Amino acid sequence: MIRILPHIRRIKRAQKRSIISLEKNPENPETIASDDFLQDLELTLTTMGVSEIGYATVSEDEIFQQKGILYTNAIVITAPMDREKIDTAPSLDSSDTSFASYAMLGEIVNQVAGFLRTNGFGAQADPALGGKVSFPNLAEKAKIGVRGRHGLLISPANGPCQRIAAIYTSITNLPVSSENPHAWIRDFCKTCGECARNCPGDAIDRGTDPGSEIRRPFLDAKKCHPYFEDRHGCGVCIRVCPFHIQGYERIRAMVKER
Template identity: 30%
Template sequence: MVNEQEKKFQLGRRNFLKAGAGAAALGVATALKAPTIVAGAVGESVKYAPGAKGQWSKLHPVHDMGSATIRFVEHNDQWLGTSKIIGPIKNPSEYDGGFEQIAAGKVSQRGQLGLYNMNTKDPFGSAIIMGAGMVAGFLEGIPAPKKMEIPDPEQMSQHIKDVAYFLRADDVGIGRMPSYAYYGTKCIYPPFPGRQYVEFTREQLVRPVTERLPYAIVVMIDQHLETMLASTGYDAISISQSFRGYHATGVIAAIMAQYIRNLGYNARANYAVDYNGVMPPVIIAAGLGELSRTGDCTIHPRLGFRHKVAAVTTDLPLAPDKPIDFGLLDFCRVCKKCAENCPAGAINTDSDMGQYNGYLRWNNDTNKCAEFRASNEDGVCCGRCMKVCPWNSKEESWFHQAGTWIGSKSETSSKLLKSIDDMFGYGTETVDKYKWWLEWPELYKLPPVSILTEPLPPDPIFSALGKDKH
């Protein structure tokens, strides 16, 4: 049975096909021109009908935040979302990051050796890392000389969100770019040193970041629910899950940045291969999460921290979103599930947060985490904390939705959700029916110490990522 609506659609399609065939027959197919955007006419020359005021976007009129209760909060010099600012925040150096400290030889020989052998440990993982590097040369550029007029920043924001969803983002938000999220200095990875344990100084590895653009469009990709359910969180698929997110967000951000430059505005794509800043404050500013117990990862109310992001920094006129509060800090205070399950013991178990670079957070041992991920001999990398977190949705069940609704209410209800989550073994189970990838455990072991001094050929993947170039 064809209903009225389907009939109309079929008729419309038939007429369209007939018109195309007729035009071709008359040799006038070129009369059917693709629409073009011209200055001062967004919404006119392309027949673009803006969404209603207040809509998230046309493709997603309502922002999907799952079942959590969301409150919008301010972004000022005392708060970034629910993170309390207590003093000046210094622009960080990428050099102080866990993997950068490992690469620079500041943590351990085991970590550095593991990092330089990580790409050979998993045939699929190294292929997907190669994929993630493919857009590294397309992150920045010079804007078109003529600026298109943007009469309504809110309409442009809706449109930009539609662009992200059309390019297959799982979520997108727009934030005021916190100036302290920019790196003061970013890292240039060391030239490949062979398997010798080599130390590099800060001066050898850093260069300053001077960009300061007012907005950040944050593009988020889900790391894949079924894969996460089947994984232990630190087996072979872990690195591929990460780089699936890096690859997808990188491609989307690079295209969006180029689109914005084509409109005559400055835009720079930032993704895992080449960030100009740290992402957690940018995610918070864009209303896509709160800072979690892990210290430097944010949690999204629908995706937990089963996500990766890229950000397009820009001066395109936009209407930024507000940071959100869904009760995560109260939840993390009582939950501690990530800390209990971290194989490296890297996550803080204190009830209260401590100070870090001018704001409050739970301070963790990023070097311990990075060393474990680099030298893991049960798989490649790690995302165990992501897997076990109760906010990492456990299939799209009413039960999980009810749980996150309860969990976002108060500290007492957080205890309830955590107990239910534990009782059902959520997060710690591996669901074998979803396991689709192959494993070669014999490749996971670190090379024997006897080959530590042998020279190593240049790593094609690190070279492709531009990480070994000064």
């Protein structure tokens, strides 16, 4: 706990800032962003350490109960965790990189929300920990990747070794994609099951069709949470995932050869 406390403090500060800063939103925010502005925004996010960027529209039924968002237009971002530390999971090192990524993304979404407000747009930061929606679901909807059997997002840049956050904005012309080029991942996960076989809490669904429904639970939270909380993290499902070990492109090449 002593080791991850600095990250937790950063996470708490980001969560608090995301709420306090809402009063800085313009009364009549702009709704249309130029292509140049969006390109500059993506470049800025990349220089801040963001791996992938996607866009999605949030529906009302995707928002957690007793939560709320100001805008339904979402900018979804991911940031990597340290692969070498994740390879030691479950451990203090793997917990350290997990909480460090949460903290980093919390700070980034607040900075981006501030940048958007400065340019006349409304914005609401949603830090990576304690989000108002399911981030893996939202990232899949934003076409960044697809949720694997373990329920985590699998994407080209990081496989499952990442954290996710979002900024909700008044910008209505975000470049939302209509097709997800990563849908093949779901078929691979049907015949893999490494995460389920290695889960120390036996919490991952071992069925033959994981993820066929958008709301289908991948994990039994009653089994996952006690193990996770007792060790302040886990990460085994990430460590054993073929997309983490071999990488997205190699797995895709193998699938094409079959």
